[in-house]
Amino acid sequence: MITTVEQVMDTPLGPLRLVASGRGICKVAFVPDTVQPTGGREADDTAPATEDGRRILDMAAGQLTEYFAGERTVFTVPLDLSGTGFQRAVWQQLSTVRFGQVVAYGDLAVALGNPAAQQAVGAANGRNPVAIIVPCHRVVGRNGNLTGYAGGIERKKWLLRHEMATLF
Structure with missing residues (x-):
């Protein structure tokens, strides 16, 4: 099982839910109006992947904040995408x-x-x-x-x- 960490950040478009593994960002999605932001939670603080995931979350949140401020045009945060x-x-x-x-x-x-x-x-x-x-x-x-x-x-x-x- 892959350990992930997540947080919800405020943006000009409403809350965004960010999820990361130790390898990269897995999900960035707008929080539906019916779901209240949790402020973030961690799956397992003792797992090494959690430390990496938290670092990646912080990087993604920082880059998204810069994007919304008009200061960033390219994202460099690592991704961990699942799909075909x-x-x-x-x-x-x-x-x-x-x-x-x-x-x-x-x-x-x-x-x-x-x-x-x-x-x-x-x-x-x-x-x-x-x-x-x-x-x-x-x-x-x-x-x-x-x-x-x-x-x-x-x-x-x-x-x-x-x-x-x-x-x-």
Whole structure:
């Protein structure tokens, strides 16, 4: 069993739940309105992975704070993502989309060498476990329309406006 640690941090878009293993960030997700933030908890303080996980959580929280302050455009915190090979390939490709830029699902499919995989790319994008750090909010529809976002379309709009404003 992998030991993880977690915390909830406040952001301009509401609370974010961060989960880390000793290898990297496993999850960054908006806390649903029906769940009250816990302020964080640790699974096992004696495990060496917990110390590493806490260090990684602190790094991620710091980088996210800098992002929301307009001071960070690239994340360097290590990731520990679980998913299929295809999902991980999509998430890796998403990580190449630069701050303030957008890309269409079809563009990601072409970049992955499978232009017909637009729907599969969309499904993998929707399963991204690490919001903001793996920037699934930067993916738009073929005609530039904003499409679904696990955190809600209003948060997606906010994130894109924030990035554009930070660039200028």
